[in-house]
Amino acid sequence: MKAEALIEMRPFVRVATHDDIDRLVEIDLLCFDDVYGDQPPTSEDVHVMLTDRLNAAGELMVVGEVGGQVEGFMTCQITDKGPEDFITWEETTDNGHITGTHNPDGSSLYIVNMTVTPVGSEAGIGDMLIANMYGRFIERRKDSAQLLSRIPQFSKWLLEQEVEFSGLTEAEQDALAEDYIHATKPGKNGKPILYDGMLRRYGYAGAKPVKVIRNGFPDPVSHDYGVLCVVENPLGRARHNRVAASLAGKAIKYLSQKPTIVQKIF
Numbered sequence: 001m002k003a004e005a006l007i008e009m010r011p012f013v014r015v016a017t018h019d020d021i022d023r024l025v026e027i028d029l030l031c032f033d034d035v036y037g038d039q040p041p042t043s044e045d046v047h048v049m050l051t052d053r054l055n056a057a058g059e060l061m062v063v064g065e066v067g068g069q070v071e072g073f074m075t076c077q078i079t080d081k082g083p084e085d086f087i088t089w090e091e092t093t094d095n096g097h098i099t100g101t102h103n104p105d106g107s108s109l110y111i112v113n114m115t116v117t118p119v120g121s122e123a124g125i126g127d128m129l130i131a132n133m134y135g136r137f138i139e140r141r142k143d144s145a146q147l148l149s150r151i152p153q154f155s156k157w158l159l160e161q162e163v164e165f166s167g168l169t170e171a172e173q174d175a176l177a178e179d180y181i182h183a184t185k186p187g188k189n190g191k192p193i194l195y196d197g198m199l200r201r202y203g204y205a206g207a208k209p210v211k212v213i214r215n216g217f218p219d220p221v222s223h224d225y226g227v228l229c230v231v232e233n234p235l236g237r238a239r240h241n242r243v244a245a246s247l248a249g250k251a252i253k254y255l256s257q258k259p260t261i262v263q264k265i266f
């Protein structure tokens, strides 16, 4: 294989452009099929939502390519809200458009979406997008980054516990959801790992759960619960130092293009 072809096969991340939107629509509909169920939005609606999202987010929307095809993307907005202010994903993100919620002067990031196809996951695009966004987070000297995680293995766990969830009171359901986010199972080496793969995935990237939110995100497999997670700026107090933040951010963005390195970190 020629050198140029090999370079094209290598996974890499870059800022999204309007030419990517058609592919991002396909990825959104594919990756959220369990959320959308039998009433998926139209491609046109998703196209408008993602175009608005890109217009507001600019360089805070990044895509990952594998073999010349985009296989994942991640978007952040800037916000002045803290974890206590978040109620639903829809309200927090202006129904995914972020037109009215992105506040460039805010002190925190909010991760609007992280969406990776199975091909992208296999190639390490998830880790690369997270690392690249970490670089942007540090470069912009923000205090923290927040995200609402789904808990898509909650329904499976309830089945294993033989719990009839719909027969419980709201208080009992909330208590079970709280228990679930700490539930573990044996990992490959026998050590306990978090039961929920998505929470575990965000945990590896430094996100700590702070609040379980009933009706946080319409998602049948998570019983509509979302878990608000917070990532603190790893530079601590040095985060306000322009030179340190710029150097560290650039270094992390550089490393984000190296799948074998970022896979070891996250």
Ligand SMILES: CC(C)(COP(=O)(O)OP(=O)(O)OC[C@H]1O[C@@H](n2cnc3c(N)ncnc32)[C@H](O)[C@@H]1OP(=O)(O)O)[C@@H](O)C(=O)NCCC(=O)NCCS
Residues within 6 Å of the ligand: 031, 032, 034, 112, 113, 114, 115, 116, 117, 120, 121, 122, 125, 126, 127, 149, 150, 152, 153, 196, 197, 198, 199, 201
């Ligand atoms: C979440 C996501 C971005 C993570 O991508 P990634 O970093 O490459 O990691 P993986 O795809 O390996 O997923 C991490 C874990 O989450 C689990 N997971 C991801 N999507 C899932 C789903 N729809 N249902 C159940 N579990 C899911 C994976 O099985 C995996 O757990 P495991 O290690 O026990 O197998 C990607 O899986 C995705 O796009 N999922 C669907 C869309 C979504 O829910 N995005 C997050 C909300 S914005």
